[in-house]
Amino acid sequence: MFRAFLKVDAKCSACGEELHHHRADDLPAYLVVAIAGHILLSATLWVEVKYSPAYWVFAVIFLPLTLALIFGLIQPIKGLIVALQWHMGLDGFASARAQRRSA
Numbered sequence: 001m002f003r004a005f006l007k008v009d010a011k012c013s014a015c016g017e018e019l020h021h022h023r024a025d026d027l028p029a030y031l032v033v034a035i036a037g038h039i040l041l042s043a044t045l046w047v048e049v050k051y052s053p054a055y056w057v058f059a060v061i062f063l064p065l066t067l068a069l070i071f072g073l074i075q076p077i078k079g080l081i082v083a084l085q086w087h088m089g090l091d092g093f094a095s096a097r098a099q100r101r102s103a
């Protein structure tokens, strides 16, 4: 459903369902920040309390972990948001939902 990393294609390549109606906007980024923030903050505090390492150790551990979490989560979460909008018939998906229900 993506034509680029975060660009949703106008139509599904498998079934032709129109996807250009989606309005994911900032919600995927907000959810990624909330999820990754909880994981990273907990892990950072745990490492600090347990080991109290030097600051460069935090940078070596948590900068790559932060980037991995953010880039690993953003596309699946955006896909989930678009799928939820499609499933619930929000915005322009309302007509597609009505067609699914009548079929």
Ligand SMILES: [Zn+2]
Pocket (backbone or CB within 6 Å): 012, 013, 014, 015, 016, 017
């Ligand atoms: Zn499809």
